[in-house]
Amino acid sequence: MSTHSSRLAARMMVAPSVVLLLIWMIVPLAMTLYYSFRFYRLLSPDRTNWVGFNNYLWFFNSPDFWLALFNTLALVGGVLFITVVLGTLIALLIDQPIKGQGFLRILVIAPFFVMPPVAASIWENLFMHPQNGLFAAVAQGFGAQPILFLEQYPMWSIIGIVSWEWLPFATLILLTALQSLSSEQLEAAEMDGASPFARFRYIILPHMTRAITVVILIQTIFLLGIFGEIFTTTQGGPGSASTTLPYMIFKQAIAAKDIGRAAAGGIIAVILANIVAYFLMRGLGRNLEN
Amino acid sequence: MARALSPRRLLITTVAAWTVALIIFFPVLWMILTSFKTEASAVAMPPEFLSADWTLENYTEVWSRSDYPRFFWNSVVISVGSTLLGLLIAIPAAWAMAFVPGKKTKDLLMWMLSTKMMPAVAVMIPLYLLFQQLGLIDTKIGLVIALMLMNLPIIIWMLYTYFKEIPGEILEASRMDGATLWGEIIYVLTPMALPGIASTMLLNIILAWNEAFWTIVLTTTKAAPLSAFIASFSAPQGLFYAKLSAASAMAILPILILGWFSQKQLVRGLTFGAVK
Numbered sequence: 001m002s003t004h005s006s007r008l009a010a011r012m013m014v015a016p017s018v019v020l021l022l023i024w025m026i027v028p029l030a031m032t033l034y035y036s037f038r039f040y041r042l043l044s045p046d047r048t049n050w051v052g053f054n055n056y057l058w059f060f061n062s063p064d065f066w067l068a069l070f071n072t073l074a075l076v077g078g079v080l081f082i083t084v085v086l087g088t089l090i091a092l093l094i095d096q097p098i099k100g101q102g103f104l105r106i107l108v109i110a111p112f113f114v115m116p117p118v119a120a121s122i123w124e125n126l127f128m129h130p131q132n133g134l135f136a137a138v139a140q141g142f143g144a145q146p147i148l149f150l151e152q153y154p155m156w157s158i159i160g161i162v163s164w165e166w167l168p169f170a171t172l173i174l175l176t177a178l179q180s181l182s183s184e185q186l187e188a189a190e191m192d193g194a195s196p197f198a199r200f201r202y203i204i205l206p207h208m209t210r211a212i213t214v215v216i217l218i219q220t221i222f223l224l225g226i227f228g229e230i231f232t233t234t235q236g237g238p239g240s241a242s243t244t245l246p247y248m249i250f251k252q253a254i255a256a257k258d259i260g261r262a263a264a265g266g267i268i269a270v271i272l273a274n275i276v277a278y279f280l281m282r283g284l285g286r287n288l289e290n
Numbered sequence: 291m292a293r294a295l296s297p298r299r300l301l302i303t304t305v306a307a308w309t310v311a312l313i314i315f316f317p318v319l320w321m322i323l324t325s326f327k328t329e330a331s332a333v334a335m336p337p338e339f340l341s342a343d344w345t346l347e348n349y350t351e352v353w354s355r356s357d358y359p360r361f362f363w364n365s366v367v368i369s370v371g372s373t374l375l376g377l378l379i380a381i382p383a384a385w386a387m388a389f390v391p392g393k394k395t396k397d398l399l400m401w402m403l404s405t406k407m408m409p410a411v412a413v414m415i416p417l418y419l420l421f422q423q424l425g426l427i428d429t430k431i432g433l434v435i436a437l438m439l440m441n442l443p444i445i446i447w448m449l450y451t452y453f454k455e456i457p458g459e460i461l462e463a464s465r466m467d468g469a470t471l472w473g474e475i476i477y478v479l480t481p482m483a484l485p486g487i488a489s490t491m492l493l494n495i496i497l498a499w500n501e502a503f504w505t506i507v508l509t510t511t512k513a514a515p516l517s518a519f520i521a522s523f524s525a526p527q528g529l530f531y532a533k534l535s536a537a538s539a540m541a542i543l544p545i546l547i548l549g550w551f552s553q554k555q556l557v558r559g560l561t562f563g564a565v566k
Contacts, residue, residue, distance in 0.1 A: 010390035013382035024439040031416035098304040107315040113549035115500035117521035118538045132333040228502030249411040266412035
């Protein structure tokens with residue numbers, strides 16, 4: 001029933017968003033691609049020329065790059081694993097008919113609203129600090145040496161901090177899915193003598209597949225770009241021990257002022273994101289089809 | 291799925307659930323407690339709880355430092371400004387896609403979402419240089435534009451899923467009654483769309499307030515919001531724990547309160563309507 005004129009009006013209404021997003025994404029991406037093949041350092045602005053794949057080769061030949069790649073995947077994989085497993089368990093727990101459920105949800109969701117630099121700063125200073133942190137106090141209480149979290153286990157510490165931030169999101173979504181499950185089915189299974197594990201495995205888990213898929217997809221988008229937490233705590237160190245790909249690119253651009261190399265890193269990050277997205281959609285896409 | 295449990299099991303479950311919830315919330319609670327202690331009490335070993343020196347001084351001191359209110363104000367302007375500008379551009383687009391869908395509407399929506407997949411670092415340099423050319427580095431208007439564009443796909447998607455639920459028959463009925471296009475939008479559509487627009491607004495203010503990449507990259511001092519300020523605040527060997535905690539508490543409290551009101555919409559919004 002839409003007439004020709006209403007179609008035209010609709011196009012005019014969508015156009016600004018499309019044009020703006022094109023400018024926001026495609027133009028900078030094209031420029032990044034261009035810079036990635038150029039010699040371009042802010043410290044020697046007079047010399048600019050084509051260098052072919054040299055900027056890319058610098059990355060592939062740098063041991064830091066492979067470490068950063070590993071760290072990036074470890075961060076995404078580690079946080080996904082922790083938040084989905086713990087999120088499922090906590091959602092199952094909160095879903096029970098307990099007193100004060102509403103207030104409980106408020107407590108559990110809180111970390112999600114804490115901005116990344118504050119979350120990182122709380123953990124760094126108030127908990128993980130080797131002299132004044134709460135963990136150090138606990139270790140002293142047991143007569144043990146305080147653990148040097150950010151110095152000795154920087155990646156594990158960052159995975160822990162980011163998991164704390166994203167656990168509420170996973171829990172809340174899994175809880176929402178759980179609450180739409182009818183209790184009759186479960187009661188029937190219980191009558192038939194199904195064990196709690198069997199009920200979880202054959203009734204609850206299949207019902208939650210879609211929600212788990214959504215949690216993994218959305219979190220991956222955000223986790224691939226984690227930046228503020230590393231910037232606030234370790235600055236990628238000690239050495240390069242907690243440098244992820246985004247942080248390595250940031251260091252090339254801001255500290256080394258090497259635009260060409262940073263741009264090549266950016267293109268590598270885009271390719272990595274596409275590979276991850278491809279496997280995610282292949283592996284999980286089926287779950288999302290209605 | 292809530293079902294009846296035996297009293298004993300219910301007690302165990304309740305205690306377990308509350309313990310878990312308190313553990314998750316504890317870091318925020320500890321930060322708030324620390325913000326009310328004196329600096330000496332904040333770093334005391336073993337940690338002080340009941341015996342601590344309580345004070346409100348950290349808050350008054352942080353607030354009276356000439357630059358803190360500015361960071362706070364920048365956060366307000368940038369998060370609210372980018373959200374309102376985003377709504378202005380997204381509402382017509384989402385409206386058109388929901389009520390006059392074409393063959394390519396689904397593809398267009400997926401493309402918009404895919405721009406969120408693009409790592410920000412990949413486009414950081416050109417955007418930085420472009421912003422520099424345009425004189426937008428370290429300006430509030432620059433950050434308003436950047437964060438608006440960053441969240442535009444989410445705003446459009448959220449509005450689209452809300453608008454989709456408004457039945458088309460109502461529009462047809464109002465048209466039969468002789469409503470003009472503008473009358474239709476103002477008197478029929480707007481009242482029905484308002485709750486959706488409100489929750490979209492809330493969620494995007496939260497996302498913009500907490501954003502900590504573009505705010506760090508695109509600002510230095512003048513236009514820096516709280517996220518950039520806290521990120522570069524390093525306490526030399528635990529000297530300013532209480533003040534850092536007070537500054538942090540003030541930075542997250544407005545959003546924590548907004549967030550508690552919008553937790554239901556959050557699930558819907560951030561999953562693009564895939565989980566209800």
